[in-house]
Amino acid sequence: MLVLDNVDAHYGKSHVLHGVSIEVRAGEVVGLLGRNGVGKTTTLKAIMGMARRTGGRITFEGNDLHGVPPHGLAGLGIAWVPEERRIFRLLTVLENLRTGLDRPGITPARREGLLEKVYAYFPILRERRNQAGGTLSGGEQQMLAIARAMVLEPKIILLDEPTEGLMPRMVAQIQEIVHALHRDGVAILLVEQNVPLTLDAAGRVYIMEKGTVRHHASSAELRADQRVIHEYLGV
């Protein structure tokens, strides 16, 4: 469904991605592991058209994403949950969700259904719906960022370090949500530093180092043989 074929990307003059090839099939959860600064986030940004792609091809359901404007990706079914969460801080929780809900061609009933669905997943968001996004705790902001992606009814969610800086109880909740999305048939490209969580949630895992993919294996293989993990991640 989502295919990165030999992608190169630059930030300004620095060459950040060197021939990255990754594939995510429909409904699949794929992990992307690696140390800080190896290009995981840039890979997601290259998909979103935010990092300057200088080589290779990115296709989604067979269509080249080159030339699709950044605001056209949501309509194709690609949602992004950035590492910094990027909540609209001065908008209320409900207004944050409305940025994704108020799109052309959605019926009021469907809109209401989607809102109910994310409130069922994250009851705290219903409680805080009239509160400014910037006043939420880190964990609540993460839930809002995921909920905001969910209301787009995406086919794939690019999930960037969702558990970073969260307390264990929140991490468990995020893990549950990833499982639930997987059950709903949403594909996920999960960038993480948390190895156990990634191996638990993802079917396959790519390991990146120095701007390129160094290893690719199923989670079962990696669980059975932890040497690769030690080699590339040092844990």
Next chain:
Amino acid sequence: MDQILIQTLHGLVNGMVLAMVASGLTLIFGIMDIVNFAHGDLLMLGAFVGASVLGMTGNYWLALLVAAIVIALLGAVLQVTTLRPLIGRDPLTTILATFGVSLVVQKYALWQWGPSVRQISEPVHGDFTLFHLQYPWYRIVTALLAGLIIGALWLFLKYGKYGIWIRATTQDRVMAQAMGIPVPLVYTAVFAIGSAMAAASGVLFGPFAGVTQTMGFDFTLRAFIVVVVGGMGNLGGSILASIFVSLLEAYAAIVVSPAQAVIVSFIVLVLTMLFRPTGLFVPTPK
């Protein structure tokens, strides 16, 4: 005492018109980081369009509406042709571009309508007596209308679907795009809305002092002062600053001549820049 009351009323009326001009300017700055030097000239052009429509039809309210729509369309065209290609460039390029637009618009107005002052006759006649002074009803109507238009803008930004798009884009344009909000279109629409507000202010203000092709610069300058004093890109701050500065000027006019009273707004500007450069009416930055 009665002089203070009269000047308070005067300051409030001027403040409301200024607030309307400034809110268009601050909306554009807040979302696009564009300092629009042509804002006052769009106001002037709106006043001329209004005067022409009024001359042809005799209907002031129609003139107000037509001027707003025509200048909104012109604003949209200007944004697409001159400013959209400059997105992401040095802010200086947009300043120069809008300054260029300002000159072109002024010269066009001179060519089209000539150098003489045009009058817009007020739609509401009659005065009321405030102490010993006759005060025209039209000024009160203008202040109320300006208040209504600003209120409508505020409601639209707060509750409207596209209002949320505008606020989301103002806060984080990259994330707004990722949510599927067509940011280039939002930019054009905001520029059109700001232009329409300027044009409507021009028609509202026209009966006060007449319409000339050089009236724009004064408005650009005054709107800039209040936008900076109120905090760049902060709508509520600009409105409060408009009223604050206009009231100060009105009170100063009791002591000195009205022409000298204008100095007060510059003093406020300088003091703001010195002691609180983020603006008077914004929460203290953490």
